[in-house]
Amino acid sequence: MEEKLFEDQHNKIDKTKEALYSGMREEKLMMNELKKKEFEVQKNWDTSSSQEKSFGKDTTNLPDTMVHKKSKSVSKIILILSILFFIGALIFAFYVLRKEPNVFSPENIEMSIKGLVSVGAGEDINLGIIIENKNLTNLESAELIIDFPSGARGALVGQEKKSRIVKSLGTIIPGSLVNEKITAEFFGEENEIKTVLVTLEYRFEGSSATLVKETEHTVKIISSPISVSLEIPDEIVSNQEIELVVKIESDTNNLTKNLLLNISYPFGFSFIKADPEPQDDNVWVLPDLEPRGKQVIKILGTIKGDPDSSGVFSADLGIQDRQNSNNIETVFSHAEESVIIKQAFIGLQVLINRQQTEDYIVIKKDEKVYVSILWENNLDTRITDAKITVKLDHDIINRKSILIPDPKGFYMSVDDTIIWNQQTNSELASIPSGGKGVVSFSFNLLPVVSEKGLFKDVELNISASAEGRRLSNVNVLEQIKTPIVGKARLVSDVGLTAKALYRDGPFTNSGPLPPKSNKKTTYTIVWQITNPTNQITNTIIRATLPTYVSWLKSVSPTTENIFYNELGGEIVWSAGEIEAGAGITKKPKIVAFQVELIPSITQVGTFPILVNDATLTATDSFTGSTVDDAEPAQDIRLTADPYYKLIEEKVVQ
Incomplete structure (x- = not known):
């Protein structure tokens, strides 16, 4: 039927074109002849079959406009139905999402930390970590990581305390709970806040992506087991000595180990000394502090500054850093005190x-x-x-x-x-x-x-x-x-003594006594150092031998550092460090060596010198000054030998 309508319309268009372009002025208008159509009118409304026949089924004789209207109505219906379907799908999706939000989402993992939020420094507390999987799928390769802040450590049951704990949880099935218990200790200053970070790393079943869930727990330190305080004058005159007293007290029943004290001095301060002595003038590695124990450190120094200026002394006390022994890993206590510099009236x-x-x-x-x-x-x-x-x-x-x-x-x-x-x-x-x-x-x-x-x-x-x-x-x-x-x-009053011996001493001597010209006679020379008051260092004794005296290379004790230079005939004894009290409350420093004399005939009746003047130089460790002493030459008059005889003191023929 549609093909027939199309052909009729096409014929009409062709005929119109012929009329327009035929060039004839007289035209005969071709019009469809109206035909009389008889319609059967039903008297009742329930004769639907006849209506279908008249309007639904048989459209052969319907006008063209009615056919087009019917086609547009069908398209509108389809469009409306599509829109309704789309809206329904959106409503359904919204309903599903509202009912089951983020089925595979980190939001469906609940983590919490149960435990005290305040603690005394150094005290143990228990923390419980609870993990619940509310997803509809497994959490695979789950790993629990607990990071403690500086000055805090923790451990799982039966394990050693560490600053970081890592534990594999394996697979966490839907709806299950994981409950991990840890024991932790926190160190730090009073009112300091410490934050523990708990991390869960996992993968959803069927996924290769590793996801992270985190939560935190804060703890406030309400008391410190160790305290430090400073005592200094309120005012001081520039360039005058000032004493700083540092007091350390334990407020715990436990032994405290590995304590380190660090003092910061103000500009213009010069350290003189301290009791006990520090490392590097301002760092003290303290001995173990007994429960409820106390320790006092006294620091003496001078401070320079303009009138009415001020300087601040500060002290940090804590646990010694295991990586750097001069640093504090965790501060227990901090103290500050200031001093005002006044003009010297x-x-x-x-x-x-x-x-x-x-x-x-x-x-x-x-x-x-x-x-x-x-x-x-x-x-x-x-x-x-x-x-x-x-x-x-x-x-x-x-x-x-x-x-x-x-x-x-x-x-x-x-x-x-x-x-x-x-x-x-x-x-x-x-x-x-x-x-x-x-x-x-x-x-x-x-x-x-x-x-x-x-x-x-x-x-x-x-x-x-x-x-x-x-x-x-x-x-x-x-x-x-x-x-x-x-x-x-x-300054220490260092003393050097020298003596010549024949029958006494560590060596057995030989040759005639009294010595004879052109004959060999050996002697023992002894040097002794005494040092009463201060330790001395870099101690050196020097002397020379006359040309007619020879060095025999015999030294006692053999451990002493003594050297003979044949070119100059010089003997050098490097005695090194001599303790305070040597020769008074302690044994003196002694060395002995052997020489050989061959007198000349021209020396008959004289007292030939065996070793020339000896000189001592050293450094006084306490004063920093150079100390010295000298001893005159030793000849064949052996007055220090207990077996000395007067008739043996001159060279004979």
Whole structure:
């Protein structure tokens, strides 16, 4: 039927074209002749078959417009149905997703850590790690990783504590729970927060991609097992000594090992000494601290700075780093204290034996020690009621020898102080701005070996202080005090002795005695070193042999480093390090060697020299100065030999 309609329409188009282009003016309009069509009208509505026949089945005689309308209606229906299907699919998908969200998703893995959130440093706590798989598939190759922060460690049951724990969990099936228990300990400062990171690495069944799930647990340290505190003066004068006291206390019932203390000094601080001694001036590797134990460290130094400036001392105490022994792995306690540098109201300077004592000067045991205290008012205002005090602090000072010239001071033997004030020196009653003066005294030293024992590493601290009153800017009298310390160190009195022997000593000598011209006679030469007070190092003794004396290469003890140079005839003994007390409370350092004499006929009736003058040089370890001694030449007069006879002292024919 559609083909017939198409042919009719095509014929009409052709006929229209012929009419338009035929060139004839008279046209005969061709129109379809209307035909009368009889329709059977039904009287009832239920005759659907006839309606189908009239409108549904038989479209042969329907107009063209009705056929086109029917075709468009079918397309619209199909389009509407497609849209409805798509919307339904979306609704279904949304429903499914809402009902079963992310079926294979990390969101369906629940991880949690159960345990205390606060703990005392060093105490053990239990942590529980719970993992639940809510996915509909297995978690394969699951691995649990626990990373502890610095200063914390943990362990699974029955294992050693570590900073990182890795455990394989294998396969975690859907709906199952994994519960791992660990014991952990945390170290650090009070109120410090520590965070534990727990990681689960896994693969979904059928997938090769490794996924990660993480969670954290924070712990606050509410107390530290070890504390450190600092004690320093609130104020100090520039370039004056300052003592820093470090106190360490244990607040635990456990023994604390591997402690390290690190002190930070302010700019301008110069370390002098400490008790106990540190590593590198500011690091202490401490012994094990007993439960509830205490330890004190005293540090002495000087600090320089501008008036009214300040310096901060800080201390860190903790566990020693296993990789770097001078670093702290975990800090237990931290302390800070500051000191204000004030202007010296009364400037003081200590001279010992007319030498300035920025560090120390070196004195000898037999010399008188002269001390001068130079003072000056550094302020732009007057100072009144000034007083200068000197404190003596060493037992080697002979108190009976103390002499105080004018202006007179007074020695208080009860507390070992010398005092100058306005009663002994009128200049100190009122000192104008820029006013200056000097006070002095002297003393002798006792022997280094006395009934009190042997004095070793002697250092004299001449502690001087000045105080007075000034009128401040607010018309208030202020008390001021300026301390200073002058130091002197006693150099060791090293001694060298030499002696010549024939019948005594470690060697058997031969030849005539008294020696005869042109005949060989051997002798033993002994050198001995004594060192009373300080250790000495780089000790060397030198001497030469006369041309008529030969070196026999016999040395006792054989371990001594002694060398003979035949070209110059010089003997060199490198004695090395000599301990304090050698020859007094300990054995002296001794070496013996053998020489041979062949006297000339021209030496008959004389006392030929066996070894020329000997000299000793060394370094005093305590004072840093060079020490020396000398011993005269030794000849054939064997006065040190217990079997010496006077008739044997000259060469005979």
